[in-house]
Amino acid sequence: MTRPLPRITRTTTVARTRIFRVEEVDLTFPNGVQCTFERLRRPPRGAVMIVAVTEHQQVLMIREYAMGFERYELTLPKGAIDEGESPLEAAQRELQEECGMGARELIPLCRLSLAPSYMDHFMHVVIARDLYPASRQGDEPEPLALETHSLKDIEEIIEEADIHEGRVIAALYRTQSWLARHSQG
Amino acid sequence: MTRPLPRITRTTTVARTRIFRVEEVDLTFPNGVQCTFERLRRPPRGAVMIVAVTEHQQVLMIREYAMGFERYELTLPKGAIDEGESPLEAAQRELQEECGMGARELIPLCRLSLAPSYMDHFMHVVIARDLYPASRQGDEPEPLALETHSLKDIEEIIEEADIHEGRVIAALYRTQSWLARHSQG
Structure with missing residues (x-):
């Protein structure tokens, strides 16, 4: 698109903690309107989320403590990319760290963002296939409970386990769609 | 689940800006391991995202400037819940503010979260049907470009418009699934 972008006239870091950095940004929109927005800056290298699929079209999921909601939640293995x-x-x-499995095939599926209007975080979603046992010590505070669920009925997984993380739901649906298009191979 | 939760032993606000608040939380996991996590606290009332569907199964989408990525992006109408x-x-x-349309039918579909391991943000996803023209002045810095896309091929919308926001993708798929299950009505 050739639509002109708002002009950024000032960017200042207004808060920084161990893992978060908040910027204040002054903007002038193409119509002349001036605004000040805040945005959260991502860690330098982004993150990955893995949809590991068995030969029986089961997906590996973990139950992990979610600090945001103070409860254990069913989610996909994920983590920050190391240097x-x-x-x-x-x-x-x-x-290997979160599920005790390795994959002989890894397929980059898509990237997912959080809240583009005030965050620049993104996560690479990777499909893992041809799995084999292979564990590695990670930095988890406790061992994660591993579960397998059928990719055939995503709505059922979501509703039974009360999954609400947008990226997890998006990754499951996009994987299902990718597998449907590539199952003739 | 009766699984015991980690015990929170201290919670301190370590940064506060106009729209963000960061907390530091000390935890003791059931196995005795102690950790300090950071988390971002949400605005008090959460937010809504609207999947407005026409009688021809088209969904209303807008192109809006995304401060996180410094570009215009195709997304669903959304915003914070007012007091x-x-x-x-x-x-x-x-x-009405973002699309110039009202809806005679509003159906709560689900709630979506961002990153449960370090955020407690959530968004109510609402299906809107039986639409009629009705516009209201919002707080947008510029008018939003409105587009309609067929809900039949979500993968095509996602790939053509390079949609990467997890919540938008999740809301489109869950709406498609809801409509498929409720189309006999």
Whole structure:
């Protein structure tokens, strides 16, 4: 698109903690309107989320403590990309740390963002197939409970386990769609 | 589940800006491991996202400037719930402000979260049907470009418009699934 972008006239870091950095940004929109927005800056290398699918079209999920909601939640394995790692290398490592499995096939599926209007965070979603047992010690405070669920009825998984994380739901549906389009192979 | 939760031993606000508040939380996990996590606290009332569907199964989408990525993005109408508003009232208002349409039918579909491991943000997703022209002045810095897309091929919308927001993708798929289950009505 050739639509002109708002002009950024000032960017200032207004808060910084161990893991968060907040910026204040002054903007002038193409119509002349001036605004000040805040945005949260992401960690330098982004993150990965892994949809590991067994030969029986089951997906590996974990129950992990969610600090935001103070409860255990069913989710997909994921984690930050370490320095020097590619997204696929990070996916292989996280899968081994969180699920005790390695994958002979890793397929980059898509990237998912959080809240583009005030965050620049993104996560690489990677499909993992041809799995084999392979565990590696991670930095989890406790062992994660591993579960497998059928990818055939995503609505059922979501409703039974009360899954509400947008990225997890998006990754499950997009994987289902990808597998449907690539199952003739 | 009867699984014991980690014990929170201290919660301190470590940063506060106009729209963000960061907390530091000390935890003791059931196995005795102690951790300090950070989390971002949400605005008090949460937000709404509206999937407005026409009688021809087209969904209303807008192109809006995304401060996180410094570009215009195709997204669903959404916004914060105002004081004293219910989620459905906020959905009706945002739809009129951002799309110039009202809805005679509003159906609460689900709630979506961002990153449960370090945020407690959630958004109510509302399906809007039986639409009629009705516009209201909002607080947008510029008029939003309105587009309609067929709900039949979500993968096509996502790929053509490079949609990456997890919540938008999740809301489109869950709406498609809801409509498929309720189309006999």
